[in-house]
């Protein structure tokens with residue numbers, strides 16, 4: 001393995017990002033505004049779960065200690081998770097879920113696109129497909145962002161409130177090695193927000209990751225891991 | 237033993253989510269070879285999150301075993317990744333017959349084809365409307381034909 005492949009820490013950061021967001025999306029199942037949105041959110045979650053599994057499997061193979069995707073997803077403590085805080089944020093109303101998804105997808109498409117011809121061939125092979133999946137996700141989240149933001153007074157109010165609530169977590173999406181992705185993200189977000197007639201909050205990326213895992217993550221993992229802990233070895 | 241015969245057996249395994257087509261039609265079978273340890277099959281998964289992947293591996297092993305060519309080892313290869321451009325012409329025809337519009341060719345630019353109107357697999361009209369990007373399965377998008385009035389699904393380009 002050359003020195004240019006992604007570190008396992010970075011692989012886990014992205015696997016955890018996808019896993020935690022997938023878990024949040026599954027909480028919508030049977031609660032979405034209608035059946036079509038129920039299926040859409042479930043499909044997004046399924047894609048993200050697949051991405052997480054592939055990255056966990058790769059991290060396990062490189063670590064060489066025999067850890068499987070299950071071990072990473074279900075047998076780590078909250079303090080070992082590396083996900084950005086944005087994806088832990090509660091579903092809230094549909095507007096909050098859509099804004100969270102849009103911010104995530106705008107970041108994810110930039111990150112995965114940079115991996116396609118990047119120096120890590122294993123991640124690159126995965127990236128070629130994930131970029132296409134994320135293209136659909138972004139089309140969905142951006143489409144709804146615009147319909148809600150540029151919709152009724154009430155949907156506009158809720159969308160703006162979600163943007164204000166979630167914007168502080170944007171800075172934390174970007175690891176130091178992601179700095180080059182920020183301009184592309186900012187352009188996508190500015191264009192999406194403009195179409196949705198919501199404004200980019202000024203400079204409010206005040207969130208600083210805590211040294212302790214957040215109560216939100218602890219609760220989410222307790223839910224996600226409970227089945228596995230109750231039935232060790234249960235299959236996916 | 238004939239590797240070609242095993243290849244035909246593997247190609248004929250139905251896709252669990254799209255029973256009208258086989259994994260050969262979808263272009264998922266990368267190679268079948270004979271080694272000193274037995275048959276080795278290389279399969280590429282379609283969707284990253286496809287829960288049917290394990291079922292396909294089991295079905296391939298079973299097909300080879302039942303024909304007396306087992307045991308077989310089935311390996312998943314990710315590189316180069318599968319794309320809907322790998323679906324064979326025979327597979328596309330079977331999809332149309334099943335009322336599913338086959339995906340347009342991507343040729344490296346998904347954004348360029350993602351908004352193309354899907355032709356109705358029944359009456360071939362392009363006066364069709366997409367009802368959403370996500371249907372009951374990840375790979376298909378629900379549509380309705382405005383010419384013949386029938387609902388249908390598009391196999392999404394990916």
Ligand SMILES: [Zn+2]
Nearest residue numbers: 356359381384
């Ligand atoms: Zn028609």
